[in-house]
Each structure stands twice: as structure tokens, then as C-alpha cells.
Amino acid sequence: MAGKRTTLTVRLRRLAAMLRELRESAQLSKEDVSARTGINVTTLYRIEMAQARPQRRTLGAMLDLYQVSDKIREEALSLLTDALKPGMSHAYEGAVSDVYATYINFEAEALSARQYQTSTVPGLLQTYEYAAAVIDTTMPRLDAVTMESRAKARMDRSVNLSKDDPLELWVVMDEAAVRRVVGGSAVMAGQLDRLITETKRKNVILQILPFDAGAHPGMAGSFTLLDFRDPADPELVYVESLAIDTLVEGHSEIRRFGVIFDQLRAMALSPRDSAVLLAEARASIAQ
Structure with missing residues (x-):
């Protein structure tokens, strides 16, 4: 049994x-x-x-x-x-989907993550207030306890960036995620401040895909590729969409997402120019 x-x-x-x-x-x-x-x-x-x-x-x-x-x-x-030991997602398994709970566990042990994000700031880099504002748009609306648990899950995940052997994060983020004011001016200003601070970490690379880049291969939705230290643990991809989130395995699929990510980072602003755009976006917010 x-x-x-x-x-x-x-x-x-x-x-x-x-x-x-x-x-x-x-x-x-x-x-x-x-x-x-x-x-x-x-x-x-x-x-x-x-x-x-x-x-x-x-x-x-x-x-x-x-x-x-x-x-x-x-x-x-x-x-x-x-x-038999509970994974990092244990405290949130009643509030998040099974797929997302699994992703949290794998992210905690990954060597690196390559992520493309469409319209919102990546969960690892979100402030609590920004996360709560994003989660509050969920349909159907969530109860307060579940919403708080989901937002806390995103905050707890951020430890992966600051632990002794931190996750190496490379993010390509659509400019829409920077320009869209989520939760009001104060919340968005705090979120941009967090992004500016996080990109100063040696293990974080952030590039912004500008509006004038035009059509691009990431328009179908957000995704994250995870790589692991042990060769016995093959890569996997976490794919997010409006309807469903899923984990994808298999060499051909992993390679396809890897190629897409390489195309996106080539089309995006350099990390230095992305930092400039972040600073401009932050300065434009009146509080």
C-alpha cells in the first residue's frame, strides 16, 4: 500500500x-x-x-x-x-493550489530560477502590501484568512534569496509590471523601492522588456525554469496562466522554454538600463 x-x-x-x-x-x-x-x-x-x-x-x-x-x-x-518531512509549502497547503505548493517546495531547493513575468512583479520580489493587492483581485474573492496566508507564502519564499546558499534568480519582467500602479501610489512606490534594493544582490539579475520591443515569444504567459544542484533532479518549468498553473517536465519542453527565455532576455533592456527605468518609474509616482 x-x-x-x-x-x-x-x-x-x-x-x-x-x-x-x-x-x-x-x-x-x-x-x-x-x-x-x-x-x-x-x-x-x-x-x-x-x-x-x-x-x-x-x-x-x-x-x-x-x-x-x-x-x-x-x-x-x-x-x-x-x-516524510514537510516541505516549505506545508503551512500553506490549504490556501494554495497543489501545483503551486509543489512549486514552492522545488524552488526552495533549486540552484537557479529563470523567470519571465508578464503583468505583475514576480512573487519572490513582492512586498506584502503589493502581494495582498494582487491576490485581492482573485475571482471568486478569497476570505481574509486565505488571502493573508497566500500573501505570507510569497513573503516566506523570499528567504531563498538571502539564505547561506541563495537561489540565483534571473528575471525578465514586462514593462507593464513596472508601470501599472497596483494597490495605490504608496503601495506601488514601496514595491519599486523593493525591486531597486533586490537588484543590488549579487544573485539577482533583473531585466525589463520595454513596450517598444513589440511582439515577443512570452506573450502567452509567465513561466519559471528551475535548475537543481544534483544531476539526479532534472529541470522543470512552472507555467502560470489565467485558467491554470502547471509543472512541465521533459527535455524537449524544457529546451523550448529555455530558448524562449534566451530570446526574451536578448530583447529586454540590459540590467543597467533596467535599473534606470525602475528609478524613473519610482520618481514618477507622487505620494
Whole structure:
């Protein structure tokens, strides 16, 4: 039996990939494994797709069948132990979507993030007041507790930029996100001040895609590419849209978004010129 379904974490995804590879190396189908261990085929599928976390005895039965070495067994059991620990999103899982909760967990362990943002400031760089103003536009309207929890989630994520081994963030942001006054003049002024401060970090690069750049490949929506330190953790893309957010995997899709990001940063203002535009936008706001 699989354990209770939890939000996906880096360790759970790595364990799932390991178990899938071990089964394939043993030249066994899911049906073969089910017949010889008694584990339901559907359960096996969900475990290998990281949709469910295996119980310890289930994992042990699989490892016994695959005749793994002591080293691999120890690694698999360690991954399971780590997968039992709540991810960064744990405190907000009732207030945010499953996909966004998963993204929060992966972002916390990523080496770098390449992000394109259309009409709003990226969540990692938002002030609380700006985040609350953006979230308040959600339809249907959220209750006060859920709204506060979502805004706090964005604030807590910002620790990724200042921890000992910080996330390397490269943002291309549409000029609309800078020019649109969200939450009123005071809120927007505070948000622009935050952007100006954050771009002074060595691990943050911000470029603005100006209006006069014309049509561009990011017009379909915002997205973020995450890269990880461990080669066992493949890249993934978080795609945001009005209707739904989703996580995308697979070499061809990752490469496609990588090419789009490279095109966008080539079309955007340089970091230096982007800083100038930010300062101009801040000066234009009367408080």
C-alpha cells in the first residue's frame, strides 16, 4: 500500500525516478512486480510517478525484488525518510493550489530560477502590501484568512534569496509590471523601492522588456525554469496562466522554454538600463 498522498517534494520525485529505473533495470513490468510482491499495479504506477509516497514495508518489498546493493537500499530509505518531512509549502497547503505548493517546495531547493513575468512583479520580489493587492483581485474573492496566508507564502519564499546558499534568480519582467500602479501610489512606490534594493544582490539579475520591443515569444504567459544542484533532479518549468498553473517536465519542453527565455532576455533592456527605468518609474509616482 502507498502512504497518504502528499505534496510533491524534490526527494519524493528522486525516489520515484530511482524506483522506476530499478524496475526497468531488473527487466520487470509493473504487472510482474505486482504478481511477486502483492503491491497493486495502480499503487506502483502512482509511486513511480511520485503521486504517492510508499510505506516503508512497500519500499522494502520492491528493493528486495530488485536485489539492490546495500548502498542503493540505504539511499532509497534515506530518500523516503526525507520525503516524510514537510516541505516549505506545508503551512500553506490549504490556501494554495497543489501545483503551486509543489512549486514552492522545488524552488526552495533549486540552484537557479529563470523567470519571465508578464503583468505583475514576480512573487519572490513582492512586498506584502503589493502581494495582498494582487491576490485581492482573485475571482471568486478569497476570505481574509486565505488571502493573508497566500500573501505570507510569497513573503516566506523570499528567504531563498538571502539564505547561506541563495537561489540565483534571473528575471525578465514586462514593462507593464513596472508601470501599472497596483494597490495605490504608496503601495506601488514601496514595491519599486523593493525591486531597486533586490537588484543590488549579487544573485539577482533583473531585466525589463520595454513596450517598444513589440511582439515577443512570452506573450502567452509567465513561466519559471528551475535548475537543481544534483544531476539526479532534472529541470522543470512552472507555467502560470489565467485558467491554470502547471509543472512541465521533459527535455524537449524544457529546451523550448529555455530558448524562449534566451530570446526574451536578448530583447529586454540590459540590467543597467533596467535599473534606470525602475528609478524613473519610482520618481514618477507622487505620494
